[in-house]
Amino acid sequence: xxxxxxxxxxxxxxxxxxxxxxxxxxxxxxxxxxxxxxxxxxxxxxxxxxxxxxxxxxxxxxxxxxxxxxxxxxxxxxxxxxxxxxxxxxxxxxxxxxxxxxxxxxxxxxxxxxxxxxxxxxxxxxxxxxxxxxxxxxxxxxxxxxxxxxxxxxxxxxxxxxxxxxxxxxxxxxxxxxxxxxxxxxxxxxxxxxxxxxxxxxxxxxxxxxxxxxxxxxxxxxxxxxxxxxxxxxxxxxxxxxxxxxxxxxxxxxxxxxxxxxxxxxxxxxxxxxxxxxxxxxxxxxxxxxxxxxxxxxxxxxxxxxxxxxxxxxxxxxxxxxxxxxxxxxxxxxxxxxxxxxxxxxxx
Numbered sequence: 001x002x003x004x005x006x007x008x009x010x011x012x013x014x015x016x017x018x019x020x021x022x023x024x025x026x027x028x029x030x031x032x033x034x035x036x037x038x039x040x041x042x043x044x045x046x047x048x049x050x051x052x053x054x055x056x057x058x059x060x061x062x063x064x065x066x067x068x069x070x071x072x073x074x075x076x077x078x079x080x081x082x083x084x085x086x087x088x089x090x091x092x093x094x095x096x097x098x099x100x101x102x103x104x105x106x107x108x109x110x111x112x113x114x115x116x117x118x119x120x121x122x123x124x125x126x127x128x129x130x131x132x133x134x135x136x137x138x139x140x141x142x143x144x145x146x147x148x149x150x151x152x153x154x155x156x157x158x159x160x161x162x163x164x165x166x167x168x169x170x171x172x173x174x175x176x177x178x179x180x181x182x183x184x185x186x187x188x189x190x191x192x193x194x195x196x197x198x199x200x201x202x203x204x205x206x207x208x209x210x211x212x213x214x215x216x217x218x219x220x221x222x223x224x225x226x227x228x229x230x231x232x233x234x235x236x237x238x239x240x241x242x243x244x245x246x247x248x249x250x251x252x253x254x255x256x257x258x259x260x261x262x263x264x265x266x267x268x269x270x271x272x273x274x275x276x277x278x279x280x281x282x283x284x285x286x287x288x289x290x291x292x293x294x295x296x297x298x299x300x301x302x303x304x305x306x307x308x309x310x311x312x313x314x315x316x317x318x319x320x321x322x323x324x325x326x327x328x329x330x331x332x333x334x335x336x337x338x339x340x341x342x343x344x345x346x347x348x
Contacts, residue, residue, distance in 0.1 A: 014040040015049045015088070020114035021327055024076040026067030029331045033065065033079065041118050045091040048121050050103055054137035054321065055083025055112040057334040057344045059261075060288075064110070071288055073110045080112030080346075081105075084127070084136035094121045102129045106300055107291045108140060115324075115348050125300050127307050134319040134345050135310035138170070142343075143306045143315065144299070145260060145287045146174035150182070153256050153283055154234040158183030161209075161229055163250045164236035165189040165243040166263060168199050170343055173206055173317045175236060180207035181314065185229050189214060189246055195340075206316065217246050234258070241266030248274055256281040318342035 018038040025032050043049045061079055063069035087101040097103065106125035111117060127136055150156065162179055166172050167188035179186045187210045190199055200211040209229065216225075223231065231252035237244040238261030247257055248270055257280065259268065274280045291299055309315035320342045322330040333341040 013043050015043055015116045015118050018114045018116040020078045022076055022078055023065050029062055029065045043089060043091055043118055045093040046120050047091045047118050048094055048097055048124050049088045049116060049118045050085035051088045051116055052083055052085040052348045054133045054345050054347050055080045056138045057330055058141050078111040078114050081108045081110055082140045083112035084133055097126060101126050107296055128311055131307045131311040134321055137345055139303055139306050142170040143174045144302060146171050146178055147302055149236060149258050149285050150178055153258055156184055161185035161187060161232040162234045163187040163232040163247055165247055166238040167203055170317045176206045176208045177315050185209045187232055214246060222250055238263055240264045240268055244268045251280055253278045256283055258283045258285050260285045319345045321345050321347045324348045
């Protein structure tokens, strides 16, 4: 039976026809993407056919379409790397999943921007259906990045502090909340722009201990702004340019700055004194590299942990559910053509 109670009109070894957002060449999503009708495909004995429920538009998705992401499928290709779906039908040898289960691709795999996806059983991970769909669809790329960066570079203990730029991003919001759950102070840097006061209040409501605009940190005695809070031992940079320099400036001696993005497209400039007198370390993090096959079991445990936090209201971030047919509008918002908007999540 289908969700609406009607009989399935397709053979159990074939998927239904699917609608997909496809790009046949690399370039701006505005010009190279279109909706394509795909014919049914075979559901082999170890395959699972999933009816997609929701899938986000991440910067990495846009970079793949543009052709500037280090890993990209051959064109023509279907967009999307993460999302959540409901199992529609399974092959006869599938044991761990059943129709009606909610699943996410784990590890991440391309092609989630379509109404039906067929992949082997091992490509899917069953999740708790009590998690709101907007969190289930977005739990892997950004929240997992935040969690890994908090755990992989410095042995943080309660009472320590971290600093980050790009604090209003989804990763930034997750870092604030995950740090708070661990008893770690967060020092957050945002751009000077209209609405910055409102942004500060939103971040503080999530648990941010300090929120400064970039201009506020252009002072010689930064320590005076922190009171008794220790200087941060770990910093996160997703912007580059001056915003990265501000993160470096705030780190204590022996601190580490991890770069995971380059929103400003400007290089990182580190002073010689940062290395000689403060012994600062510069590192990088790329989730795609970390999520190799040897990490699948570890990754799924962490995803379940994050899903539980989102289900219980302990991990929050802003998203906007957009009907699948309005994907062009969602692209415009994701590209920043209509000002600042929450993460765009396509609802199938």
